[in-house]
Amino acid sequence: MELIELFSRTLDVTLPVFAMVFIGIGLKRLRWIDSAFISTASALVFKATLPTLIFLSLIKADLSVALDVPLLLFFAAATLAQFCFSWGWAHYRVPHAERGIYVQGAFRGNCGVVGLALAAGMYGNYGLSAGSLLLGVVIVMYNALSVIALAAYQPGQSTDWRSLSKHIATNPLIISVFAALPFTAFSIPLPSWVITSGDYFASLTLPLALICIGATLSVASIRVGSQVALSASSMKMIVLPFASTLVAWLVGFSGPQLGLLFLFFASPTAAASFVMVKAINGNVALAANIIAITTLMASVTVTAGVFLLRLLGWI
Structure with missing residues (x-):
């Protein structure tokens, strides 16, 4: 009975997130939403609602709790280790032209939407606040390491550090993290109407983003997925x-x-x-397959992982 109750509590965390993804699949199949909506909504999330969510979660946070330096350092080190391991594996097991795409697909997670949604569902304000700080760290690393991996195996491509630095500096998610830190550090209050309005706007983020993720999935592309895509997906969702x-x-x-x-x-x-793969004229079909397969796998692997960790008493 305890196992059933534990599994039920685990589903309470993961099912709401992945239900929205499957709703997105259904809405697209019913043609209630189209590619134009998905493109516009995705841009709105990335440029406005998600930065607002991160900003508000940080200014409401107690930095003495959310700012966990050992956690941030370990996460950064683990991300680098995952990148190196994926690269080493790809060097010996993946065709040369597909190695960069494999590496990026195997180590780069959707922490800004799925990770943050799961963290909020499981840990509430702490999950949002601490998760937002982790997100600020990993966004920089993901962009820099992805460019390195893709440039290394893409003929005619080189790492443009000036362009990369500009891309990182103008990333709305990173800007929102740094914009919030003075308000949190010096306890600068904002008018209550600003907080309330911001909460209304930020509340659009997770359901809208998750629906867009579901709507962009292609079951047809998964059916023709290559062994490389399956290998990268297994690496991303199970091994690492x-x-x-x-x-x-x-x-x-x-x-x-x-x-x-x-x-x-x-x-x-x-x-x-x-x-990023499309920008360098790489194998976009492989990149799309990895995204689709890992997103569908997540509903099983994340649920199983949370259940196992709770069963062991580790979380």
């Missing part, structure tokens, strides 16, 4: 998150810290990876 979480536990993380790390590690491949 469980190995990284085990290491985190061994070095002393537990409770909400470990749970937050797992949810971010176990997030499916970020949709931004497709955009």
Whole structure:
């Protein structure tokens, strides 16, 4: 009976998130939403509602709790280790032209939407606040490391650090993190009507973003998915998150810290990876397959992971 209750509590965290993804699939199949809506809504989330959500979650946060330096450092180190391991595996197991896409698909998670949604569902304000700080760290790393991996294996491409630096500096999510820090650090209050209006606007973020993720999935592309896509997806959703979480536990993380790390590690491949591959005229079909497969796998692997960690008493 205890196992059933534990599994039920696990589903309470993961099902609301992935239900929205499947609703997005259904709405697209019913043609209630189209590509124009998805494009506009995705841009709105990235440029406005998600930065607002991150900003508000940070100014409401207690930095003495949310600003966990060991957690941030471990997450950064683990992300770098995942990148290096994926690259090493791809070097020996993946065709040369597809290695960069494999590496990016295997280590780059959708922490900004799926990871943050799961963190909010599981840990409330702490999940949003601490998760937003983790997001600020990982956005910089994801962009820099992805450019390196893609440029290394794409003929005629080189790492444009000036362009990369500009891309990072103008990223709305990073800007929102730094914009919120003075308000949090010096306890600068905002008018209550600003907070309330911001909450209304920010509340659009997670359902809208998750519906767009579902609407962009292509079952047809999954059916013709290559072995490389399946390998990268298995690496992203099974090997790396469980190995990284085990290491985190061994070095002393537990409770909400470990749970937050797992949810971010176990997030499916970020949709931004497709955009970067398309920008360099790479194998966009492979990138799309990895995103689709990992997103569908997440509903099973994340639920199983949270259930197992709770069963072990680690979170």
